[in-house]
Amino acid sequence: MATEVVSRGLSACPFCASERVVVVPAENLWCACCEGCGAQGPRKPDAGSASEAWGGPASYRKLMREILDSSAAFVAVKDMDGRFLLANEAIARLMGTTPGRMVGACDADFVSDPQLLRFYQASTEGVWEAGGETLREEVSLTMPDGDVRHYMALKKPMLFGPKKIPSVLIIANDVTDLKRANNEIAARERRYLEAMAASGEGIWEMDLRNNLISHNSHLPEIFGFEPEYFEVSDSFILDRIHPEDRERVEQSMGQFIAHGGDYESQHRILREDGKVIWVRSRGSVAEFDEDGVPVRLIGSIRDITQRKRAEASLEEARQKLEQTNNQLENLVEERTSELVQLNLELQSLARRDALTGLANRLAADEQLLQEYARFGRQLQPYTVMLVDVDHFKQVNDTFGHAIGDRALIHIAQLLQSSLRETDVVARYGGEEFLLLVHTGEQEALQLAEGIRRQVEVTPVSANLTITISIGVSQVQEGDSDATDALRRADKLLYQAKEEGRNCVRA
Numbered sequence: 001m002a003t004e005v006v007s008r009g010l011s012a013c014p015f016c017a018s019e020r021v022v023v024v025p026a027e028n029l030w031c032a033c034c035e036g037c038g039a040q041g042p043r044k045p046d047a048g049s050a051s052e053a054w055g056g057p058a059s060y061r062k063l064m065r066e067i068l069d070s071s072a073a074f075v076a077v078k079d080m081d082g083r084f085l086l087a088n089e090a091i092a093r094l095m096g097t098t099p100g101r102m103v104g105a106c107d108a109d110f111v112s113d114p115q116l117l118r119f120y121q122a123s124t125e126g127v128w129e130a131g132g133e134t135l136r137e138e139v140s141l142t143m144p145d146g147d148v149r150h151y152m153a154l155k156k157p158m159l160f161g162p163k164k165i166p167s168v169l170i171i172a173n174d175v176t177d178l179k180r181a182n183n184e185i186a187a188r189e190r191r192y193l194e195a196m197a198a199s200g201e202g203i204w205e206m207d208l209r210n211n212l213i214s215h216n217s218h219l220p221e222i223f224g225f226e227p228e229y230f231e232v233s234d235s236f237i238l239d240r241i242h243p244e245d246r247e248r249v250e251q252s253m254g255q256f257i258a259h260g261g262d263y264e265s266q267h268r269i270l271r272e273d274g275k276v277i278w279v280r281s282r283g284s285v286a287e288f289d290e291d292g293v294p295v296r297l298i299g300s301i302r303d304i305t306q307r308k309r310a311e312a313s314l315e316e317a318r319q320k321l322e323q324t325n326n327q328l329e330n331l332v333e334e335r336t337s338e339l340v341q342l343n344l345e346l347q348s349l350a351r352r353d354a355l356t357g358l359a360n361r362l363a364a365d366e367q368l369l370q371e372y373a374r375f376g377r378q379l380q381p382y383t384v385m386l387v388d389v390d391h392f393k394q395v396n397d398t399f400g401h402a403i404g405d406r407a408l409i410h411i412a413q414l415l416q417s418s419l420r421e422t423d424v425v426a427r428y429g430g431e432e433f434l435l436l437v438h439t440g441e442q443e444a445l446q447l448a449e450g451i452r453r454q455v456e457v458t459p460v461s462a463n464l465t466i467t468i469s470i471g472v473s474q475v476q477e478g479d480s481d482a483t484d485a486l487r488r489a490d491k492l493l494y495q496a497k498e499e500g501r502n503c504v505r506a
């Protein structure tokens with residue numbers, strides 16, 4: 001490769017101060033070359049300050065180029081006349097050229113669109129005037145194809161190269177995709193917040209690493225605060241829990257913070273204005289650290305006092321209804337047992353003779369059926385006696401009906417006192433009585449005779465003595481039903497009457 005020696009001493013290498021500088025006949029800018037350290041510099045005579053822009057030693061330069069060219073960001077350095085001192089692959093691609101061709105050239109050499117050109121030219125202006133500060137700018141550009149692209153540009157005043165040429169470093173990133181994604185996230189967040197605001201829920205978020213809490217405007221409202229006077233601390237939500245609910249809520253919250261998952265509880269809180277309200281509190285872990293420990297929680301609180309009140313009055317109404325039902329049931333039970341009692345009394349009354357207090361004919365017939373059934377099972381003998389007052393019509397006619405009644409009561413008492421508790425004494429007709437004794441006929445006959453005698457010798461009153469006739473018949477194995485013995489006793493009674501009365505027939 002032919003080289004040309006540049007005048008020694010005038011253009012010493014700015015890196016190693018060697019005067020052994022040669023010119024490489026290459027097309028790019030880097031054609032001055034130091035034989036001592038390998039640093040390269042410009043040759044183009046009209047390159048302005050770019051002529052002074054030397055690169056470092058070859059290895060260093062190569063590394064820097066690689067870094068620059070592999071960056072997706074647009075990187076360039078411009079001098080104060082707007083000439084490029086340095087450009088990377090990304091910006092060269094944007095301009096439709098190569099990094100080498102850009103050095104020493106201006107924007108106008110590559111860009112014809114007046115809007116873009118104005119923007120590029122303005123990119124360096126004002127940077128030095130800003131007092132050496134690094135400027136950050138977000139710029140939106142409409143591309144020739146109509147697409148709007150967004151760039152985040154950093155502009156830093158600097159002194160470029162060994163010759164310290166006043167210049168501006170420009171690093172710009174195409175943030176169009178990022179910005180679109182951010183816009184989408186912001187829109188979603190806005191929609192989410194709008195939905196949350198509409199729902200009336202208080203939303204909070206807590207970073208457990210620094211105990212920082214953020215919240216929406218509903219949270220202070222729920223706790224009874226004006227938003228501007230609301231300062232929420234890490235223990236605020238716990239501190240406001242009603243004392244009676246605190247232990248329960250703290251337990252489930254502790255579990256939630258320790259193990260994650262979802263949390264929900266319904267409890268009362270004490271508002272700033274002293275009111276007690278019911279809330280439904282929910283939470284979930286929004287972020288875990290690399291060890292799986294929760295580091296960020298989000299949650300919501302909703303005022304459910306109205307619902308709780310409605311539930312409470314519903315419960316109260318249910319309890320009242322239950323109470324009324326119980327009372328009704330008790331009343332029905334009471335009335336039922338009263339009715340059962342009345343029924344029993346009625347049954348008893350229905351089976352009792354009102355005048356003498358003895359069992360009546362209905363009761364006597366039932367007893368007869370029962371005794372006959374038992375006789376069928378156990379062959380336990382019994383005897384039926386039919387007792388009839390003699391000439392009772394005369395008693396009535398002579399002494400009057402009331403005395404007749406007294407006479408009937410008198411006989412009833414005599415009959416009852418003559419028999420055992422287990423025997424049956426009933427008034428079977430007007431002046432007729434039925435006796436059922438648990439003995440055989442002989443014994444019954446003696447008993448009947450005793451009764452007849454007793455009546456005969458026991459006057460009803462000083463001037464009234466009455467007699468009775470009795471028919472006696474024992475139940476027999478051949479009887480077809482309970483009335484057989486009764487019929488026989490009746491016949492025997494008739495016989496006793498026929499044979500003169502005041503006698504017993506068996």
Ligand SMILES: Nc1nc2c(ncn2[C@@H]2O[C@H](COP(=O)(O)OP(=O)(O)OP(=O)(O)O)[C@@H](O)[C@H]2O)c(=O)[nH]1
Nearest residue numbers: 388389390391392393394396401402404405430431
């Ligand atoms: N005082 C009273 N009399 C009654 C009652 N029930 C029936 N009598 C009367 O009893 C009488 C029965 O008369 P009868 O059937 O002719 O029989 P008797 O006069 O007793 O004559 P014998 O039975 O043949 O001895 C009637 O006069 C009835 O009015 C009652 O509850 N009270």
